[in-house]
Amino acid sequence: MRNQPNIDAAQLVKDHSDYLLTQAMRKLKDSDLAKDLVQDTFVSALNNLENFEQRSSLRTWLTSILNRKIIDHWRKAETRYTDPASLFFNQEDNNGHWLENNTQHAEMKTIESEMIRQESYSILHECLDKLPAKWRGIMLAKYFDESKSTEVCKDFDLTPSNLWVIIHRAKLLLRECMQTNNP
Amino acid sequence: MRTCREITETIEKGGVKRLSIQDRLAIRIHLRICKPCTAYSKDSKIIERLLRRSASRMDNYTFTEMEKSKMINQLTDINK
Numbered sequence: 001m002r003n004q005p006n007i008d009a010a011q012l013v014k015d016h017s018d019y020l021l022t023q024a025m026r027k028l029k030d031s032d033l034a035k036d037l038v039q040d041t042f043v044s045a046l047n048n049l050e051n052f053e054q055r056s057s058l059r060t061w062l063t064s065i066l067n068r069k070i071i072d073h074w075r076k077a078e079t080r081y082t083d084p085a086s087l088f089f090n091q092e093d094n095n096g097h098w099l100e101n102n103t104q105h106a107e108m109k110t111i112e113s114e115m116i117r118q119e120s121y122s123i124l125h126e127c128l129d130k131l132p133a134k135w136r137g138i139m140l141a142k143y144f145d146e147s148k149s150t151e152v153c154k155d156f157d158l159t160p161s162n163l164w165v166i167i168h169r170a171k172l173l174l175r176e177c178m179q180t181n182n183p
Numbered sequence: 184m185r186t187c188r189e190i191t192e193t194i195e196k197g198g199v200k201r202l203s204i205q206d207r208l209a210i211r212i213h214l215r216i217c218k219p220c221t222a223y224s225k226d227s228k229i230i231e232r233l234l235r236r237s238a239s240r241m242d243n244y245t246f247t248e249m250e251k252s253k254m255i256n257q258l259t260d261i262n263k
Contacts (some may be wrong), residue, residue, distance in 0.1 A: 018245045022196045035246065042258050109227040112233060121237035128253035148193035149199045159187065164195040171195070171230050172223075 005059070007049060012042055016059055020066050025071050026144075027137035027156075029129065037073065041066045071157045074134060106179050127177035133172045142167065185209055191223045198231075 017038060024034035044065050045052075063172050113123055129135050140158055141147045147155070154164055185193070193206050198204045202210075214221050246254070 010255045013246075013251050013255050013258065017251060018243070021214065021239050021246060022242075025242075027200070035250070038246075039254055040256070042254070043261055046258060046261055073200075073252055082252035083241070085236045106250070108229045112229045115233060118243065121233065124237055143231055146235075160199050161196075164199045165192060168192050168195040169193055174228050 005050075007046075009042065012062075014030065016062055017042075018061065019157065020062060023063060024066060024070065026140050027074075029133045029136070033073070036068045037066060040069055044069075067155050071155075072156060073147050108175060108179070111178055123178055123181055124126060124174070125176050127181065130177055131170055131173060135166055138163070138166055139174075187213075187214065187217060187220050190217070190220050190262075191227075193226055194220075194227060 006044055020041060021034055024037055025031065028034045028037070040060055052058070096149045100171075111123075115124065128139065131139070134156065138152060138158075141152045141155060142149070149160065149163060152158070153160060158166070190210060193202070193210055196202060196206070197210075199235075214224060
């Protein structure tokens with residue numbers, strides 16, 4: 001029998017629960033769900049300790065279990081795949097001038113300088129929170145964590161073209177939201 | 184002729200993978216004549232910059248001590 005790592009539940013929770021919860025909250029907005037999935041992660045980990053390859057760190061291993069649980073959750077939630085585009089664009093927008101009505105809004109350049117001057121990004125974060133949870137998670141992974149696109153696709157169960165379509169819609173929504181909420 | 188939606192999607196495609204010469208040319212020609220797409224292309228970069236800048240200000244989340252001890256109790260039962 002292989003040498004079993006000596007890991008007990010109390011130590012696991014003490015060392016990793018807050019980290020895993022923060023990771024889960026990046027991808028899910030619902031904190032009850034995030035807490036449940038972190039607990040499920042510990043259950044799976046303790047039941048499968050023999051699968052833990054000590055080449056990777058315990059935290060990395062736990063994070064990969066958590067990520068799989070989050071993907072499973074999404075797969076169940078998205079039984080019917082809807083093209084994200086269809087949520088925001090009408091048929092006639094396809095060849096129309098849907099970007100044009102943006103011109104009367106505040107300039108993003110001005111919003112950017114204001115945010116930097118005030119060192120306050122609360123509007124941006126509020127707007128991020130209005131995105132669908134998965135989109136928000138994708139934007140955070142791509143631009144906060146600077147994850148590689150291939151990693152983002154893997155973690156979020158996406159094809160590359162899903163990824164850029166979502167980034168496109170998310171940016172349009174963020175821009176719209178920031179421009180309309182700009183004081 | 185590609186639509187504005189296709190052009191702006193292709194701009195984002197360029198952030199995910201390397202664009203073909205056709206894609207790059209299509210964007211360049213379109214942006215020369217299209218103000219809204221030019222604005223989108225600039226705003227897209229601004230949003231990326233703002234996201235990167237604000238990254239360190241993201242909240243951390245924690246379990247309460249009570250939630251932790253409850254979780255430990257439940258996990259210890261499994262671990263036996």
